[in-house]
Amino acid sequence: MPSDYPLAAEGIGKSFGSLDVLKSASMWAEPGRISTLMGRNGSGKTTLLRIAVGELRPDYGALHFGGRSADRHSLPKLARAGLMFVPQRGICAPHFTVRSHFRAMASAYDLGDPAPAIDAARLEAFLDEPVRVLSGGERSRVSFGLVHYRRPTVLVADEPLAGLAPKDRDPLFRVFRDLAEAGCAVVTSGHDAIDLLRLSDVIIWSVAGTTHHLGSPREALEHAQFRREYLGPGVRLD
Amino acid sequence: MIAGLPRGAFLRSTLLRTALVWAFVRATVAGASAGLAAAGLDADVGPASAIPVLLVVVAVVVGDQYRRGEVPFLRNLGVGPVGMLLPAIGLGVALELLLLAPRAF
Ligand SMILES: Nc1ncnc2c1ncn2[C@@H]1O[C@H](COP(=O)(O)OP(=O)(O)OP(=O)(O)O)[C@@H](O)[C@H]1O
Ligand SMILES: [Mg+2]
Numbered sequence: 486m487p488s489d490y491p492l493a494a495e496g497i498g499k500s501f502g503s504l505d506v507l508k509s510a511s512m513w514a515e516p517g518r519i520s521t522l523m524g525r526n527g528s529g530k531t532t533l534l535r536i537a538v539g540e541l542r543p544d545y546g547a548l549h550f551g552g553r554s555a556d557r558h559s560l561p562k563l564a565r566a567g568l569m570f571v572p573q574r575g576i577c578a579p580h581f582t583v584r585s586h587f588r589a590m591a592s593a594y595d596l597g598d599p600a601p602a603i604d605a606a607r608l609e610a611f612l613d614e615p616v617r618v619l620s621g622g623e624r625s626r627v628s629f630g631l632v633h634y635r636r637p638t639v640l641v642a643d644e645p646l647a648g649l650a651p652k653d654r655d656p657l658f659r660v661f662r663d664l665a666e667a668g669c670a671v672v673t674s675g676h677d678a679i680d681l682l683r684l685s686d687v688i689i690w691s692v693a694g695t696t697h698h699l700g701s702p703r704e705a706l707e708h709a710q711f712r713r714e715y716l717g718p719g720v721r722l723d
Numbered sequence: 724m725i726a727g728l729p730r731g732a733f734l735r736s737t738l739l740r741t742a743l744v745w746a747f748v749r750a751t752v753a754g755a756s757a758g759l760a761a762a763g764l765d766a767d768v769g770p771a772s773a774i775p776v777l778l779v780v781v782a783v784v785v786g787d788q789y790r791r792g793e794v795p796f797l798r799n800l801g802v803g804p805v806g807m808l809l810p811a812i813g814l815g816v817a818l819e820l821l822l823l824a825p826r827a828f
Contacts, residue, residue, distance in 0.1 A: 540798075559803060560798045560799070561726065561797075561798050561800075561801045561802055561803035561806070562801075562803070564798060564799050564800065564801045565726060565801035569799055570795075570798075570799060571799075572795055574792075574795075575795075576795045576796045576799050577796060578733070578791065578792055578793040578795075578796045578797075579791065579792050580736075580791050580792075580793075581732055581733065581736070581793075582732070585731060585732035585733065586796065588729075588731045588732065589728075589729045589731050589732070589733050589796075589800060590729075590800065592729035592730050592731055593726065593729040593800040593801060593802075594800075594801075631799075635799075
């Protein structure tokens, strides 16, 4: 039952004007696993994730968080209960320093020493810089350094790999793996098929307003229609 | 439960912006009413001006938080719309009381 998962959205419908983006889409976050939404551009992945975390209201469908059902979610409320949502542009406030983000997080959630998270994300050199002077990849390191520090129980990250050089992805993968191993339910999305298939435990295919839970990356690779309509012929894991 | 801005740079910056916007709005109102008085029109700015002044100040400060991209982080800190309004309302009310209270006695 999706309602048993820490975060779930079930049978979601959403239109923008005359555009029916989602007709019956579902996603759920499983503790200890990394689930990844894949699908063509404009298939509604971001829309579904934003609805699941309370950043957008669905037209219909059921939402669940921590075993409770609701017609709509509110991100601040879910955040206080342990969820983090990292949109594609990251979570940083451009005009504030990296350090003030860590301080604010420490104060909001009564967290301990941020040094290990700052260290893991290699942020020492930027601590007193305002985020707006950092490059896209460096900003992403700040966002996920904050995730590492907060250690959420549910992490929803939209296209976390976008704009990251292949070499710079490894530390991010470690943060995701580390969180999942500690029991966090991680949901991501993106188009870097090979990296995401390697990183994920579960693949969800977003297509034609609905979602298909394909199972493990291996099972997804064997799904003929997913291969044909999304991956294309060149993608293989080995 | 309503979470307000955590202490530190985010709260300080919001309070500073509130004070600056409030000073600017109050100076504009004072200038305009002095101008009207000079033209012989009755333009006494009494306590009734506090509400519109506060509305403007809060709208500008919170609008600025959206404009400068602070909201995704604040929401992840558990701060919702009400929490975002609180510092501007709190300081705005305090400044209005300081300004208007002497006249009431
Ligand atoms: N606020 C909005 N107003 C109008 N249309 C919107 C809005 N948000 C999304 N859409 C439309 O909904 C569709 C799905 O958008 P969404 O961002 O969910 O796609 P996506 O699967 O995340 O795509 P991508 O892979 O490019 O990130 C798009 O056609 C988009 O133009
Ligand atoms: Mg998207």
